[in-house]
Amino acid sequence: MDGVLIDTTLVRRLLTVQFPQWADLPLAPVPQSGMDNATFRLGDELSVRLPRYAHWAGQVAREHRWLPRLAPQLPLTVSEPLEIGEPGEGYPYPWSVYRWLDGETATTEALADPVRAGLDLAGFVNALKGIDATGGPGPEQSNAFRGVPMGDPRDSLAAEARVRPKLEALARTGTVDIDAVTEVWEAALAAPAWHKPPVWIHGDLATGNLLMRDGRLSAVIDFGTLAVADPAVDLQPAWMFLPPQGRDAFREAVDADDATWARARGWALAGSLPVPDDPFFQQNPARVTAALDHLEQVLEDHRRHG
Incomplete structure (x- = not known):
């Protein structure tokens, strides 16, 4: 600060x-x-x-x-x-x-049962979005504009003004199949917007905000990005935490339609672009490896499901 x-x-x-x-x-x-x-x-x-x-x-x-x-x-x-x-x-x-909440930071490798984890996480997402959202805060600067529509100009993680320069920078590194990455991003932008009333979202269901005990999810922390918005942003753990078998169980349990799933892939992609000048990745090189793995999970899912 x-x-x-x-x-x-x-x-x-x-x-x-x-x-x-x-x-x-x-x-x-x-x-x-x-x-x-x-x-x-x-x-x-x-x-x-x-x-x-x-x-x-x-x-x-x-x-x-x-x-x-x-x-x-x-x-x-x-x-x-x-x-x-x-x-x-x-x-x-x-x-x-x-x-203080006891537990270890969640990791994919420590999951005792990936399918169970997918169902537990889906249960949390479903319960949260099912709570009456009357009077809840919409996307704003203090919650990082999480849950805004794809293509919205506000300064969210998934804003075009942020993502496009990162795609261009990654293209210069040659570390990823930039055509495939761009295809996923374009599909997210083209997907129909959330057409139902906005719902409660956590906004940042990264592994650092998930706790586990004895190999099973036990708690969710850090609700700083809490908002009432498009629930697609809360599906990011499908690629950034869950392995494929857990991902399939998660998607079925949250009952995500193709458009919501495509938008969710866009959010996950936007958070998995390890450009060289990003302080988040500069501070911890292990984050680059993790981001590239998350990106590959997103690309593979797009290849499988379109």
Whole structure:
């Protein structure tokens, strides 16, 4: 975050002033914080999360408002916000204290039963989109415009203004079949738009936001991109997490039509373009390998199903 160092010293000062009952608990950064928020474990039962940039600050109020209403209707455990912290001690944004959720970050390799995982994840997606969305937030900057229609000019992950330059950059590297990748992208753009009322979406069902215990999905975390929008964006784990047998079970269980599936492939593709100058991939070269694998899963699915 520009101008402010988010470290244990800052978080300890914020806790001392605003939540002194927790100020003496052990505090340490989690091994892998996200790019949007810095996260710290607080004692055995709590965590602290602080937005890194101004445009993510709206996530705090959104999670505190909506998660208590959504959680009782969902089949997997989800993030539980406990307190909202105020700006202070040189930190300019609201921040949160959450209940700590035990579990390991989900990986494809650790799945005990990929089909079961596909069904469990579908159950979560179906339950979420089935909740009354009256008054829910639409796509906006603070939820990264997740769930906007394909071709929408707003600055989402899947905006043409973002994807086209990445396709051109990848074409120069020669690392992917750029004609096949472009075909999938064009198919996503051409797919009919979501024609039903918008529904609740998580917006970022990446493996980093899925927890598992004993090889089975146990929790979904980080609802910062929560919105009421096109549900296609929540189908991305079909290629970015589930192996083929789990993917087939997932698609059948979510009952995705061809148009929704094509749009979902577009979202997955947009998040799997490891261009050399993208900070997300520069920070961790292993992400390049993972993205290329996800991209191949998308291409293979398109070859199979069109």
